[in-house]
Amino acid sequence: MTTVGRGRGVRGRRTTTTAALLAALATAAAAGCTGGNGPGDDGRGTDRENHRTASPRATGPSVLAVKIDNASPARPHSGVGAADVVYAEQVEGGLSRLMAVYATRLPEVVGPVRSARESDLELLRQFDRPTLAFSGAQTKLLPLIDRAPLRAETPSDAADAYFRGDDRPAPHNLYLRPGRLLPEAPGRAALTTGFHYGPAPSGGTATDSRTVRYPAARFTFTWSDSRDRWLVGMDGGSAATADGKPMAPATVVVQHVKVRESAFRDFLGNNTPYTETVGSGKAEVLRDGRSWEVNWKREKAADGTSFTTRDGHPVNFAQGQVWVVFAKAS
Numbered sequence: 243m244t245t246v247g248r249g250r251g252v253r254g255r256r257t258t259t260t261a262a263l264l265a266a267l268a269t270a271a272a273a274g275c276t277g278g279n280g281p282g283d284d285g286r287g288t289d290r291e292n293h294r295t296a297s298p299r300a301t302g303p304s305v306l307a308v309k310i311d312n313a314s315p316a317r318p319h320s321g322v323g324a325a326d327v328v329y330a331e332q333v334e335g336g337l338s339r340l341m342a343v344y345a346t347r348l349p350e351v352v353g354p355v356r357s358a359r360e361s362d363l364e365l366l367r368q369f370d371r372p373t374l375a376f377s378g379a380q381t382k383l384l385p386l387i388d389r390a391p392l393r394a395e396t397p398s399d400a401a402d403a404y405f406r407g408d409d410r411p412a413p414h415n416l417y418l419r420p421g422r423l424l425p426e427a428p429g430r431a432a433l434t435t436g437f438h439y440g441p442a443p444s445g446g447t448a449t450d451s452r453t454v455r456y457p458a459a460r461f462t463f464t465w466s467d468s469r470d471r472w473l474v475g476m477d478g479g480s481a482a483t484a485d486g487k488p489m490a491p492a493t494v495v496v497q498h499v500k501v502r503e504s505a506f507r508d509f510l511g512n513n514t515p516y517t518e519t520v521g522s523g524k525a526e527v528l529r530d531g532r533s534w535e536v537n538w539k540r541e542k543a544a545d546g547t548s549f550t551t552r553d554g555h556p557v558n559f560a561q562g563q564v565w566v567v568f569a570k571a572s
């Protein structure tokens with residue numbers, strides 16, 4: 243179950259049972275690593291991922307989406323600050339994972355990179371044949387990835403684009419050099435999310451912080467007047483990138499969605515949650531130190547997502563990075 247902390251200036255606190263802590267520790271190394279991990283996940287390599295049909299390299303204006311590990315040993319991250327959009331989702335064991343989407347600029351290095359999920363394919367349909375960089379996937383998921391309208395790039399597809407760092411143990415040390423997958427950033431036109439940018443809507447509620455909790459993970463966004471940004475906190479600590487810069491989006495969206503069981507499980511037997519991003523529901527938009535209760539709608543997988551006020555007017559986001567945190571609708 244996902245819960246959202248509300249109220250001005252109140253930081254969320256999580257209480258976790260001993261059983262939940264043990265489950266989180268047991269799944270931290272493999273969170274999101276479904277059975278039949280790709281070679282990037284365990285650092286050893288297997289036949290499973292190599293049986294994928296290789297995808298052609300990106301040649302047109304396609305965004306780059308990278309699946310990023312968010313277990314504690316994977317932090318601090320590299321290259322996340324350069325992303326135009328960062329999606330946060332729940333994975334096995336109640337932990338979290340990120341997907342960073344790049345259109346306007348490509349960092350030198352992104353990571354740590356981890357494995358793909360079934361719901362990634364639905365989320366990425368909003369883009370025109372995006373490039374998906376990931377470490378591997380469960381054997382049964384590979385045919386779905388092959389049929390999806392995207393360019394899949396794993397370590398076996400593009401060995402020269404990936405490397406293992408020596409600052410942390412596998413599987414939390416796989417990194418990507420985006421410039422070896424795309425010749426250049428595709429530009430803002432490739433960012434077909436449906437988001438609107440511009441002046442803030444009227445109204446809203448003054449807000450110091452918001453906390454979103456998964457069963458074994460937590461995100462807190464705290465407004466900074468001096469930076470004019472939301473400072474990201476993860477699992478009770480402040481989040482910074484490997485170069486020491488704080489994660490600080492201009493806009494945060496807490497999008498309430500249906501999260502259901504999928505047909506996949508990890509090697510511990512934990513079901514892989516499927517996050518449904520096509521449909522409609524409620525959301526909160528945080529910008530400029532205020533929050534707005536809004537509606538979201540995405541009629542088809544090929545569509546972007548619209549966010550509107552209760553009277554149907556589009557909600558503008560602030561210029562800069564956007565974080566979208568998928569929270570389970572109650």
